[in-house]
Amino acid sequence: MKYIFILILLIQIQTISSQQILEDHPLSKTIEETSGLEIIDNMLITHNDSGGEPALYYLDKKGKIVDTRKIKGVKNNDWEDVTRDDKFIYVANMGNNFDTRKNLSIIKIPIKKSLNETVEVINFLYPEQKKFNTIYSKSQYDAEGIVSIDDDLIIFTKNKLKKITEVYSLPKSGGNYEAKIISTIDVKSIVTGSDYNNKLKLLALTSTINFKKYYLILIKDFSIKNKKHQIETYEIPIGKTQVEAVKIINKNTFWISSEDESSSKHARLLKLKI
DSSP: OHHHHHHHHHHHHHHHHTOEEEEEEEOOGGGTTBOOOEEETTEEEEOBOTTOOSEEEEEOTTSOEEEEEEOTTOOOSOEEEEEEOSSEEEEEEOOOTTSOOSOOEEEEEESSOOTTOOOEEEEEEOTTOOOOOOOGGGOOSOEEEEEEETTEEEEEEOBTTTTBEEEEEEESSSEEEEOEEEEEEOOSSEEEEEEEETTTTEEEEEEESSSSSEEEEEEETOOTTOSOOOEEEEEEOOOSSOEEEEEEEETTEEEEEEOOOTTTSSOEEEEEEO
């Protein structure tokens, strides 16, 4: 039994230490609060979170801003993540650090730019929420992850009290809705970003426990119909900084972005290999 235990321990250590940062690019001060990553026309897109301009920033693979797209008629209360399907971009205006917001929404933007483009707003609430004020460490209705799967938008909450993520669904049409809870994933941490790759059937989440170390969580064969999930967790060797977003490149490689922190001097775009 001792030999088996030692072997398992060594495998765990190897798994944790085998992650590599392949690329590390500084980001402009314009996007120092970067919070969300998506890919369109071989460019990365990102946005700022709370209080930033209602704008999408198009980046090359070195993190340089090549285009800025301002979104008219909407406000950036707290944009936390971005996803897409074949025709639309969906920006998650759902940051809710103290469970106080009653104006949570998803902003639906055509991928194709036009002078007179129509932007839809998907307003929503959590029907389980009865209290709209709490301290930061006990917040349960904050959320920083959204993905598109078929006809649904899937939200991953940032439950700081229970260190879990509740999985909710919303339709993709503008209107007012109650988010529908699908399942709960015991991530044992708080989720700060998400991505889903339909071809790989792979869900990627970024998370943290104490805001000192950050993790990449992978769930293979993810389905909204599946109530049980097998989780793989990898430490991101990034140092003390705030990881905010993830974008899957392939099953072993991921784009990661982090905010501007005093410990890191600037926001960063990184390529991570596991």
